[in-house]
Amino acid sequence: MKSEEKFSKLFQANPLALTLTSARDNRYIDVNRVFERITGWERDEIIGRTPFEIGLWMEPRLRAQMICTLASGNPVHNIEFTVRTRSGELRVGLGSAELVEIDGEPCVLSVAADITERARDAALLREREEHFRIVANSVPVVIWMTGPDTHCTYVNQVWLDFTGRSLEMELGYGWTENLHPDDAQNCLDCYARAFERREPVQVEYRLRRRDGQYRWFLACGVPRFEPNGTFSGYIGSAMDISSRRELEDALSALSQRLIDEHDGERVRLARVLDDDINQRLATLTPSLQMLERRLPASEFTLRQALEDATHEVQNVMRDLHGLSAGLHSPTLDVLGLGAAAAGLCRQIADRYGVVIGCRAEAMPPKSQLAVSRCLFHVLEDVLQAAVDVGSVRSIDVSLSGTVDEVALSIHVRGSGFDPDQLAGVQGLGVRSLQERLKLVGGALSVDTTVSVGTTVCARVPLPAQ
Amino acid sequence: MTAMRHPRVLLADDHVLVLNAMAKFLAEECVIVGEVSDGLTVVAAVERLQPDIVLLDIGMPQVDGLTLARQIRTTSPAVKLVFLTMYEDPEMVVDAFRNGASAYVLKRSAVSELSLAIREVMDGRKYITPLLADHLVAALHDGSELKAPILTDRQKDVLRLLVRGLSMKETAAALNVSARTVAFHKYQAMAELNIKSTAELIQYAVKHHIV
Secondary structure, rough: OHHHHHHHHHHHHHOOOOEEEOOOOOOEEEEEEHHHHHHHHHHHHHHHOOOOOOEEEHHHHHHHHHHHHHHOOOOEEEEEEEEEEOOOEEEEEEEEEEEEEEEOEEEEEEEEEEOHHHHHHHHHHHHHHHHHHHHHHOOOOOEEEOOOOOOEEOOOOHHHHOOOOOOHHOOHHHHHHEOOHHHHHHHHHHHHHHHHHHOEEEEEEEEEOOOOOOOEEEEEEEEEEOOOOOOEEEEEEEEOOHHHHHHHHHHHHHHHHHHHHHHHHHHHHHHHHHHHHHHHHHHHHHHHHHHHHOOOOHHHHHHHHHHHHHHHHHHHHHHHHHHHHHHOOHHHHOOOOHHHHHHHHHHHHHHOOOOEEEEEEEEOOOOOOOHHHHHHHHHHHHHHHHHHHHEEEEEEEEEEEEEEEEEEEEEEOOOOOHHHHHHHHOOOOHHHHHHHHOOOEEEEEEEEEEEOOOEEEEEEEEHHH | OOOOOOEEEEOOOOOHHHHHHHHHHHOOOOOEEEEEOOOOHHHHHHHHHHHEEEOOOOOOOOOOOOHHHHHHHHHOOOOOOOOOOEOOOOOHHHHHHHOOOEEEEEOOOOOHEEEEEEEEHHHHOOOOOOHHHHHHHHHHOOOOOOOOOOOOOHHHHHHHHHHHOOOOHHHHHHHOOOHHHHHHHHHHHHHHHOOOOOOHHHOOOOOOOOO
């Protein structure tokens, strides 16, 4: 096969649009079938005519520049241009051209790909991104995005205005420079965990404002996926919750004060009942009994009346002591947390017919009264809630101490109860237990599985002595 | 109690009215050698007055009656301790006897019961008010708080090494914990066993084969 024939076959079979034009006068010498399909012009109609004559180039200047470049001995690569087809439709091409010599004549061999759809998609994407930026910058919250590698790829103007830094400074891990040092690690850990599991993330942290003040933010994010399911990072928002936190802190402080006052009042009342009223009553019984002894046997009616009065005083003393012990456990003060917890478990077990196992080891010294009282009240509230609201099979109570902390674990076997039901107990609830624990730097966790049971754990650090 | 001699009784209660009432009631059958309303002076009063019996309240400010019992047991082991208290918890009763009590009577008990308790104690027996019988039986049945002192595995580990003569630091290194943690376990064990010195602790370990 002659080389001319080979060239012609390759020319026609090429999947890209090819044209061969004269470098002298721009007239078409040949075009292939792909060119015909894209432009709508048939080969026979345009051979001998120029692209300018058929109005193909939307910007003829581009074609002229291309010829100049080629004439200066340089090839032309990847220029984007727009053509008008025979039907008037505009299409976008990406082309290259070379100067070749055919039969001694300088010619321009051009090759072009139709990138109309791609260009349209790119324009659409640009438009969408622009819309996104307009929306993202007009909402009063922070908007952020990351890539699949956890690097930040975008924060909106709200963030930039808040931090007073440039977008470039915040990209990647730059944004973490604004985090409060106490919150940074927890924040990054939360994000890392969520990224690993591709789960929604929610985290609170303090962010440094441009004036150096820190404000609390709540950030929420969700994973993004491409249509083919490929993970492409996270998108999320963050809002300033400092006012809410301040309110919560104020509420917490108030709750703690109320709890403290309430406990103090209970102790005071318990002492009045046991240490004052009951002690005074305790002086009555010997007097009554001495009086009874001194009466002659014949005064049996009077003796019986004195005996009845003595019994009544004793009963009142018993009831007052019960009332006092219910308000404040003397065992807690005298013997410590382990013994008081064991006594409480036994009382609840007796009263409600529930099996309660209680184990206590390495209890805090009696000098750690605040810690002991706190955990005792938590135990009291949870046991009461369990017997009040749940179908309880049995309860295991475990108290264990280490050099640094004391842990209380209450496992209630039965139908399990919603922790919110704790709200019914003496007007207290989980929130109240949390506030009570906060008073001594402790924390609470509640885990309920319906039909299995509920486990409540409280941990309190021991202050150094 | 013999008919010839009335027991010498020291009354210790922070409630003066109770002290006076008891003193009057017991005057016919006991010699009241003193009345102390301040917990801090009880031990010294016992040493000075050498009573046969100390009638002791538990709920006293500054030093509670159970702590005083431990101290009196050390300084005056022959003295009998009779608790007269408001506290009805079985845990208190158990701890009272663990600390050397001879009798436990409630303030709401009939005072004649107190006379009985004193006689029983003077005859070398123990006495617990029948008013607490139900509570104690229930607690014994439950068994949770009346069990003998039990050391944790970690406390035993510490004890074993201390018995072998290791110092706190060496014990800490052997167990790969801090010296503070070793001290914590040691003092928890001492509290559980109601032991006041390291020497007593070592003796306990040897006696109970924790070596």
